[in-house]
Amino acid sequence: MSSTEPERPAVHVPVLLHRVTELLGPACEGDGAVLVDATLGLAGHALALLRAHPGLRLVGLDRDPDARAEAARRVAAAGCTGRATLVPAVFDELPDVLDRLGLAEVSAVLFDLGVSSLQLDRPDRGFSYAVDAPLDMRMDPAAPRTAADVVNTYPAAELARVLRVHGEERFATRIAAAIERERAREPFTRTGRLAELVRTSIPAATRRTGGHPAKRTFQALRIEVNDELGVLERALPAALAALAVGGRLAVITFHSLEDRMVKRVLAAGAADRTPPGLPVPLPGHGPTLRLLTRGGEAPSDAEVAANPRAASARVRAAERIRREVAA
DSSP states (O other), X not given: OOTTSOSSOSOOOOTTHHHHHHHHGGGGOSTTOEEEXXXXXXXXXXXXXHHHOTTOEEEEEESOHHHHHHHHHHHHHXXXXXXXXXXXXXXXXXXXXXXXXXXXXXXXXXXXXXXXXXXHHOGGGOOOSSSOOBSOOOSSTTOSOOHHHHXXXXXXXXXXHHHHHHHOOTTXXXXXXXXXXXXXXXXXXXXXXXXXXXXXXXXXXHHTSSSOTTHHHHHHHHHHHHTXXXXXXXXXXXXXHHEEEEEXXXXXXXXXXXXXXXHHHHHHHTSOOOOTTOSSOOTTOSOSEEEOSSSSBOOOHHHHHHOGGGTTOEEEEXXXXXXXXXX
């Protein structure tokens, strides 16, 4: 193995580990309880819950074969292989996965969104703007579209929309125009060239604050390549529908686009849907969820000091308190 392809990832530090295990723990206590880790990654959260609850069964989903292989090794090392089923799937495939496994409902679901530690720590995957590498960013290396495809083929207006919407980049139009100009000279194939172009496209005064100038552009491209927001929009209702009464959902987000979507879905489930103006709540129109967190909870200062990648993380959680009543 070369120095850019380590045999195994560095020590993995799961974000908000204590809080997530605290939030999901009550739903994982009984024998036969089923936890779905919809974004398995390196299985840090899942292993903590498996160790804490000897009767718990894990269904772990991940589209990344490298992540699944490392997760399987860690699960085996913990002696939990017999209680774990790891599935090559994107998390919006959850209903099909549960159907194939014969699971009508589950006890807990966890989403730990964004790019995984393994993907960030492997420069050849192209997720980082800090290291020159192929412009890839696919969470599933077999997926057809790379970040280079997006950068080199999207019309400038569409590229600007991606940067503005997915990256909340206020200089999206300027960056897209620069990309269009430079790709006509030579297609983009490396992260280093793109990161430098973004840096020089942003006014110098702006570059002095807010971290690396290419951060928002790389986030936007990663989200576009992997359809992250579309997948999440489809997956959240499916995960809630799969929860048993008393089951719990926890979602860790890393940027405001994800967090707003999670907030909206959970708030809708926790609201009474009796039409306005009626004197009493209608039967069957009450909340189906109970919120377990006050807004998006952030990691402690101590956790951020120990693990800087946790700085932007927020967790929201809810418990199913009743089933929907069929119309």
